[in-house]
Amino acid sequence: MKHRILQNGRVLPALEARLAESFDLHRLADKADAPAFLRERGREFVGLVTSAPVGADAALIDALPSLRVISSFGVGFDRIDLARTVARGIAVGYTPDVLNDCVADLAFALLLDVARGVSAADRFVRRGAWPGERFRLTTRVSGKRLGILGLGRIGQAVAARAAGFGMEIAYTGRRPVADAGHAFISTPVELARWADFLVVTVAGGASTRHLVSREVLEALGPDGVLVNVARGSVVDEAALVEALVQRRLGGAGLDVFENEPQVPQALLGLDNVVLAPHMASGTMETRQAMADLVFDNLLAYFDAGAVRCAVPGSAPLG
Ligand code: DGY
Numbered sequence: 001m002k003h004r005i006l007q008n009g010r011v012l013p014a015l016e017a018r019l020a021e022s023f024d025l026h027r028l029a030d031k032a033d034a035p036a037f038l039r040e041r042g043r044e045f046v047g048l049v050t051s052a053p054v055g056a057d058a059a060l061i062d063a064l065p066s067l068r069v070i071s072s073f074g075v076g077f078d079r080i081d082l083a084r085t086v087a088r089g090i091a092v093g094y095t096p097d098v099l100n101d102c103v104a105d106l107a108f109a110l111l112l113d114v115a116r117g118v119s120a121a122d123r124f125v126r127r128g129a130w131p132g133e134r135f136r137l138t139t140r141v142s143g144k145r146l147g148i149l150g151l152g153r154i155g156q157a158v159a160a161r162a163a164g165f166g167m168e169i170a171y172t173g174r175r176p177v178a179d180a181g182h183a184f185i186s187t188p189v190e191l192a193r194w195a196d197f198l199v200v201t202v203a204g205g206a207s208t209r210h211l212v213s214r215e216v217l218e219a220l221g222p223d224g225v226l227v228n229v230a231r232g233s234v235v236d237e238a239a240l241v242e243a244l245v246q247r248r249l250g251g252a253g254l255d256v257f258e259n260e261p262q263v264p265q266a267l268l269g270l271d272n273v274v275l276a277p278h279m280a281s282g283t284m285e286t287r288q289a290m291a292d293l294v295f296d297n298l299l300a301y302f303d304a305g306a307v308r309c310a311v312p313g314s315a316p317l318g
Contacts, residue, residue: 003302005047006064009054011073015291019049023298038063047071047298052094053260053278055079061088069301071294074281075099075154077311078204078231085314092314093297093307097153098289099281104157106280107199107229110253113274114225115139115197120271139225139250142166147195149188149211150202150230151177158199170194173202188212192219197227204231214239217249225251229280232258241266244273255280 002024007016009029019025026045031037042063050056052074058081061067069091072080077094085092113119117138124135146162148155151171159169159182169182172191176184185191188211192198198220202208212226212235220226226249228235237258243249244267251272257263260278267273281287297307 003046004044005049005298006045008048008050008056008060011049011051011294012287012291014288015073015294018291018295019298022295023047025049047301049073049294049298050080052076052079055081056085057081058084061085061090069093069298069307071297071301071307072311073290073294076204076231077314078233080311080314082311082314091301091307092311093294093301093309094311095290095293095297096309098293099286100153100157102283102286103154103201103229103280104161106255106276107154107158107201107227107253108161110227110229110255110274110276111197111199111225112141114227114251114253114272115141117271119274139223141197144168144196145170145194147171147185147191147198148182149173149191149198149200149234150208151180151182152201152203154229155199155201156180158201167197188216189219192216192224193221195220195224197225200226200228200230200234202230202234204233208234210234210236212236212240214243217243220249222248223250225249225253227253229255232256232260237264244270247272 005023005025007025007027028034043065045064046066046068048056048067048070050072056070061081061084067090071093073095075094075096080092121135142165144167146167146169148158148171150173162169170185170191171182172185172188185194200212214236217239241264244252253274255276256278263275297309300308
């Protein structure tokens with residue numbers, strides 16, 4: 001008999017087809033009255049497929065009393081209630097590593113775009129301004145100072161790209177990373193004061209909320225650029241908008257926002273800001289690799305009792 005799996009939120013159609021072939025898959029989104037469905041049939045599900053932006057909150061986990069495994073599409077797990085899963089002994093799988101390169105690529109694309117004005121120059125040419133005006137001078141990237149907030153796997157991939165641009169690299173985090181090969185600066189404010197560009201790659205969640213504070217933005221200053229490919233929650237967005245509008249911050253490249261998909265209206269008219277719709281991992285190759293891992297995590301759990309890539313700290317209490 002096939003294991004009964006609930007799907008919460010959207011996943012790639014090819015993954016959905018694969019899941020439906022191997023499991024008895026039910027999509028919560030198809031149910032006209034999801035709470036009533038969960039009340040009546042919630043106890044039938046042993047597995048849950050979700051994604052980083054959708055997650056699994058305490059109410060959903062509680063509505064699935066037979067749940068044994070969650071397989072999440074994404075590296076972020078700030079929307080999964082791990083206190084609940086640990087207490088219930090539920091295994092939680094996610095999709096780290098396979099997206100490092102593409103997220104780092106996009107961080108660098110945003111950094112280059114803000115500094116060199118690629119999107120702004122494109123708008124300039126398209127609106128026919130070239131014959132009549134000179135495009136503004138932009139900011140050099142090569143050889144500048146890059147600060148990385150959170151030198152995890154994605155942060156290290158950003159550092160590898162920066163090395164190719166001859167940049168000086170430093171980072172901060174909870175503690176120095178062994179053999180990092182880059183200078184550790186102990187606080188985000190000091191790192192921002194040192195850096196020309198500050199790239200945020202730290203995990204989201206309560207412990208990193210507003211780590212990029214008003215003080216950090218002040219320290220980065222009117223010539224500094226912030227790039228965020230982590231989570232909107234890491235940056236004090238109200239302070240960021242104010243600093244950008246008042247030109248107390250040089251620029252920003254943002255793939256993530258505090259209330260996605262809402263983007264602060266004040267950012268839309270700023271030429272020193274490049275905006276992206278939370279797409280850092282969104283290449284065909286990477287999304288396919290993530291989909292494969294979502295499937296493999298479930299399969300490994302049902303075949304061998306453990307997911308292939310377990311969310312740190314999610315291991316059930318023994
Ligand atoms: C992730 O994998 O966490 C991405 O940010 C998508 O949410």
